[in-house]
Amino acid sequence: MTSPHVKTAEGIRRISIDPVTRLEGHGKIDIFLDADGNVAECFFQVPELRGFEKFCEGRPVEELPRITPRICGVCPEAHMMASAKACDAVYGVELPLTAKLLRELQYNIFYVTDHTTHFYALGAPDFVMGPQSDPALRNLIGVIGKVGVEIGGQVIKCRAWGHEAAGIFGGKPVNPANAIPGGMSKPLTAEERNRLDEICRFMVEFGKFTLKLFHDVVLSNKEYVELILNGPYRHETYSMGLVDDRNRVNFYDGKVRVVDPDGQELCKYAPSEYAQHIAERVEPWSYLKFPYLKNVGWKGFVDGKASGVYRATPQSRLNVADGMNSPLAQAAYEEYFETLAGDKSGKKPVHHTLAIHWARVIELLNAAEHALELVRHPEITHPEKYRAVCDKTPNEGVGIVEAPRGTLTHHYVTDEKGIVKKANLIVGTTNNHAAICMSIKQAAQGLIKKGVEVTEGVLNMVEMAFRAYDPCFGCATHSLPGQMPLIVRLRDVDGTILDVRRRD
Amino acid sequence: MGANGKLKVGMYWASSCGGCDISLLEIGPRLLDLIKVADVVFWPCAADFKYQDVAHYPDGYMHLCFYNGGIRNSEQEEVARLLRKKSQTLIAYGACAAEGGIPALANLKSRAEIYDVVYHTNPSLDNRDGVEPQPNVETPAGTLEIPTFYPGVLRLKDIVPVDYEIPGCPPQADRVWEAIQAVVTGAVPPRNAAVKVGCSGKTVCDDCALEKKLTKIKQFKRHHEFRPEPGWCLLEQGVLCMGPATRSGCGALCLKAGMRCEGCYGPPANAEDQGTSMVGALGALLDAQSEDRAQEMVAQIADPTGTFYRFSMSSSFMKAAQ
Amino acid sequence: MVDVATAREQPQATPTTWEPRIIGFLCYWCSYTGADSAGTARMKYPPNVDIIKVMCSGRIDPELITTAFANGADGVIVLGCHIGDCHYISGNHKTMVRMPLMRRILQDLGIEPERFRHEWVSAAEGEKFSKLVAEITEQVREIGPLNWPQLVYERGVGHGMDLKAWGE
Numbered sequence: 002m003t004s005p006h007v008k009t010a011e012g013i014r015r016i017s018i019d020p021v022t023r024l025e026g027h028g029k030i031d032i033f034l035d036a037d038g039n040v041a042e043c044f045f046q047v048p049e050l051r052g053f054e055k056f057c058e059g060r061p062v063e064e065l066p067r068i069t070p071r072i073c074g075v076c077p078e079a080h081m082m083a084s085a086k087a088c089d090a091v092y093g094v095e096l097p098l099t100a101k102l103l104r105e106l107q108y109n110i111f112y113v114t115d116h117t118t119h120f121y122a123l124g125a126p127d128f129v130m131g132p133q134s135d136p137a138l139r140n141l142i143g144v145i146g147k148v149g150v151e152i153g154g155q156v157i158k159c160r161a162w163g164h165e166a167a168g169i170f171g172g173k174p175v176n177p178a179n180a181i182p183g184g185m186s187k188p189l190t191a192e193e194r195n196r197l198d199e200i201c202r203f204m205v206e207f208g209k210f211t212l213k214l215f216h217d218v219v220l221s222n223k224e225y226v227e228l229i230l231n232g233p234y235r236h237e238t239y240s241m242g243l244v245d246d247r248n249r250v251n252f253y254d255g256k257v258r259v260v261d262p263d264g265q266e267l268c269k270y271a272p273s274e275y276a277q278h279i280a281e282r283v284e285p286w287s288y289l290k291f292p293y294l295k296n297v298g299w300k301g302f303v304d305g306k307a308s309g310v311y312r313a314t315p316q317s318r319l320n321v322a323d324g325m326n327s328p329l330a331q332a333a334y335e336e337y338f339e340t341l342a343g344d345k346s347g348k349k350p351v352h353h354t355l356a357i358h359w360a361r362v363i364e365l366l367n368a369a370e371h372a373l374e375l376v377r378h379p380e381i382t383h384p385e386k387y388r389a390v391c392d393k394t395p396n397e398g399v400g401i402v403e404a405p406r407g408t409l410t411h412h413y414v415t416d417e418k419g420i421v422k423k424a425n426l427i428v429g430t431t432n433n434h435a436a437i438c439m440s441i442k443q444a445a446q447g448l449i450k451k452g453v454e455v456t457e458g459v460l461n462m463v464e465m466a467f468r469a470y471d472p473c474f475g476c477a478t479h480s481l482p483g484q485m486p487l488i489v490r491l492r493d494v495d496g497t498i499l500d501v502r503r504r505d
Numbered sequence: 506m507g508a509n510g511k512l513k514v515g516m517y518w519a520s521s522c523g524g525c526d527i528s529l530l531e532i533g534p535r536l537l538d539l540i541k542v543a544d545v546v547f548w549p550c551a552a553d554f555k556y557q558d559v560a561h562y563p564d565g566y567m568h569l570c571f572y573n574g575g576i577r578n579s580e581q582e583e584v585a586r587l588l589r590k591k592s593q594t595l596i597a598y599g600a601c602a603a604e605g606g607i608p609a610l611a612n613l614k615s616r617a618e619i620y621d622v623v624y625h626t627n628p629s630l631d632n633r634d635g636v637e638p639q640p641n642v643e644t645p646a647g648t649l650e651i652p653t654f655y656p657g658v659l660r661l662k663d664i665v666p667v668d669y670e671i672p673g674c675p676p677q678a679d680r681v682w683e684a685i686q687a688v689v690t691g692a693v694p695p696r697n698a699a700v701k702v703g704c705s706g707k708t709v710c711d712d713c714a715l716e717k718k719l720t721k722i723k724q725f726k727r728h729h730e731f732r733p734e735p736g737w738c739l740l741e742q743g744v745l746c747m748g749p750a751t752r753s754g755c756g757a758l759c760l761k762a763g764m765r766c767e768g769c770y771g772p773p774a775n776a777e778d779q780g781t782s783m784v785g786a787l788g789a790l791l792d793a794q795s796e797d798r799a800q801e802m803v804a805q806i807a808d809p810t811g812t813f814y815r816f817s818m819s820s821s822f823m824k825a826a827q
Numbered sequence: 828m829v830d831v832a833t834a835r836e837q838p839q840a841t842p843t844t845w846e847p848r849i850i851g852f853l854c855y856w857c858s859y860t861g862a863d864s865a866g867t868a869r870m871k872y873p874p875n876v877d878i879i880k881v882m883c884s885g886r887i888d889p890e891l892i893t894t895a896f897a898n899g900a901d902g903v904i905v906l907g908c909h910i911g912d913c914h915y916i917s918g919n920h921k922t923m924v925r926m927p928l929m930r931r932i933l934q935d936l937g938i939e940p941e942r943f944r945h946e947w948v949s950a951a952e953g954e955k956f957s958k959l960v961a962e963i964t965e966q967v968r969e970i971g972p973l974n975w976p977q978l979v980y981e982r983g984v985g986h987g988m989d990l991k992a993w994g995e
Contacts, residue, residue: 033646042646052619056610071607074524172762182729186763280631286642286649781889788921799923810935822893
């Protein structure tokens with residue numbers, strides 16, 4: 002681990018944020034200041050590698066929907082679904098309608114849970130409390146203190162019911178284990194369907210409420226709107242996301258569509274074609290790879306139509322689509338584009354990084370509405386058609402879904418017995434690795450300048466550039482007001498303590 | 506106790522997926538009870554305390570610290586040692602910290618083999634210069650560091666003395682709550698011995714509600730290739746359920762969803778090695794009268810090592826005898 | 828008990844002084860009697876196998892095999908009665924299932940197939956026993972000592988990581 006506030010021989014000061022906090026995964030940020038106190042360079046590094054792509058080799062392919070969810074315990078369902086779809090393709094099996102409905106239903110309910118967790122525990126605090134507010138209160142506890150315990154109870158209920166739904170489908174609330182090649186492991190009973198219907202109805206109301214909260218707290222606040230529109234948080238990059246056959250956002254299935262910074266379609270590809278469009282680079286200072294658009298080419302960590310850097314976020318998904326598949330979310334989509342791009346059709350992409358939070362809330366509502374539609378489908382409880390038996394010789398397959406934080410690709414090659422020979426995984430956040438590096442550097446350069454005192458609050462605003470991308474989970478979602486002890490020490494470059502604030 | 510009379514609690518994630526951090530929330534409303542008596546002082550996923558903050562805590566500052574994830578790189582080892590110093594009670598939380606977990610399947614491959622696939626041969630790679638991540642990289646601005654990737658995944662108790670272990674991937678909420686209560690009230694057995702809590706002394710078969718007809722296995726089958734009969738033991742039907750060689754405590758939730766137990770609670774009580782436990786159990790379960798038939802059936806098992814040691818490779822006999 | 832860290836520091840036995848150390852689990856009723864008969868018939872075979880007598884090969888928990896390797900054995904043999912001849916009727920039925928599985932697992936974990944043998948040896952098969960002992964001794968001599976601590980270390984799961992704690 003790097004020590005913070007190191008003064009090097011050339012007079013360059015290094016500020017380290019280690020580890021990055023309030024998000025999923027491991028990361029660290031190194032900001033290098035020149036003698037004037039301006040940002041000379043800034044790096045975001047991922048210090049972790051586990052090697053799933055290698056140790057999945059030799060495993061029976063049907064085990065991968067149970068192994069790969071351990072890539073991420075926040076969105077295990079995303080990996081489970083992408084993996085199951087890849088297995089479907091490996092076996093060339095056609096899913097019956099009920100199987101598809103069940104998968105999409107489970108996935109949309111999960112989306113509501115995941116987006117709720119990120120928004121309330123990670124996104125909202127920076128806005129509700131303020132980007133430079135007291136870190137002890139800059140979390141869900143503080144948010145609830147400000148907006149009320151009743152709301153906190155609703156957030157807890159949404160998560161709890163969401164996990165209950167996961168358990169109904171797959172046994173365990175974390176890492177449900179029910180997607181198999183050809184469908185699902187069990188059908189839905191009428192009783193389970195009724196309970197899920199109740200859960201979905203609540204989630205729609207909660208989605209509406211969350212959208213309203215976003216309006217009241219963020220969009221009605223001139224400072225925040227200014228920060229979103231004109232703060233150091235904007236990149237004009239390509240956007241990527243799954244769309245259905247009517248070019249509407251779909252988290253579970255469809256084709257991958259990519260549009261350029263002006264909104265023109267670059268490509269729209271089926272899962273099996275992904276390697277024709279995506280390539281991955283390696284840098285020596287990060288374990289995580291850097292995907293980019295192959296046919297545009299890598300020009301470095303830069304914006305623009307000539308640069309192969311792309312983003313795959315809730316914002317990107319809305320950028321590539323022509324609309325949403327549910328009415329309330331569609332209205333929200335139109336308002337979002339009208340406000341940020343001046344054109345409600347969605348043809349002009351939105352590039353303001355902090356607005357990803359808004360796009361996420363729209364998706365939350367969409368997932369709830371779509372889940373409610375699916376749970377009422379007449380075939381959803383069919384006792385037989387929840388799976389098809391696999392009988393073809395296995396071979397190779399690609400499965401793609403939209404993970405909450407980006408397009409997720411699983412590609413497997415097996416032998417004729419279905420034992421994995423090769424696995425290639427491009428995971429949600431990986432798509433955004435280059436863009437995240439750029440965003441952090443942009444924020445650091447915009448916020449830290451000669452004469453600016455680098456406080457904890459300023460550093461938090463640099464971290465905000467990262468947080469917009471990654472729906473993570475929050476700890477305090479089940480807790481109501483309690484004090485978090487905090488000691489803030491302000492140190493000079495050589496370590497002298499200038500000030501101490503305590504709350505314990 | 507801290508200045509306000511509350512316990513100081515920490516949670517760290519090493520080579521983990523975040524599922525254990527989520528699972529701690531699944532104790533639901535009981536978390537409110539916990540919050541009344543405890544304050545979080547380190548939890549990177551959810552609170553803004555940084556490594557430098559923890560380093561400046563006095564030794565033993567944290568009453569209770571949960572460490573989830575296996576130890577895959579040098580940073581995770583450093584933090585393990587740091588947290589051991591700063592904690593009175595250190596708990597290995599979840600399958601990865603206790604047994605290595607799924608990332609420990611990588612122990613079957615060398616670091617070179619892993620790097621080869623991840624950075625050189627995967628179909629979407631564009632890495633003609635053969636770049637690999639390096640612990641130290643010089644840039645004009647300064648030296649960048651990332652941790653060293655170790656040759657294998659270690660358990661927490663391989664690095665520091667551990668007080669308790671809570672198994673599971675992730676541990677189930679009811680068991681976690683029982684374990685927390687037991688530790689906080691001092692009701693559990695002696696410390697510094699990696700005692701397992703939050704589980705019972707039996708196997709998953711005891712938790713499982715499926716009917717055991719006590720028939721022998723006629724053929725091993727893969728779940729997606731046939732329709733199992735509902736309500737009947739999956740192992741007896743030929744699906745390679747790890748129930749007999751897995752510690753109980755989870756409530757056999759996967760079985761309720763119609764899926765085989767994959768062994769995430771680790772080896773049974775009194776056994777260190779989950780693989781030999783399963784091999785031992787299978788010995789008596791096959792319907793084979795001749796050696797040829799036995800060998801034929803065993804050949805149907807596609808991946809014994811990866812199936813039996815799915816969560817516990819670091820606890821296997823590959824470790825030196827303890 | 829083998830301590831990995833210390834064992835690695837000790838110099839390895841040179842080829843001229845090292846002898847393969849093989850552990851044999853033999854069932855009392857057939858195999859042990861067979862081995863005994865090899866002795867009374869004064870058959871010549873290498874002394875490298877240390878015999879552990881068990882009542883039945885079905886009693887052999889696979890963990891005994893791995894423990895033997897982990898504690899210094901360069902090879903392990905498991906011998907039992909022929910199928911149909913088990914004194915306890917079906918004890919060796921369990922063995923015939925377990926041993927092929929162990930062979931595959933041992934191989935996956937880096938132990939060469941020559942180091943592990945499973946055979947049926949009856950009370951009258953003293954010659955079979957002595958031939959087996961000679962065979963495995965030579966094969967293991969050829970591939971060398973197992974060097975368990977080194978194997979474990981190379982797999983990255985041995986002890987010996989030495990880094991200072993952060994902040995010191």
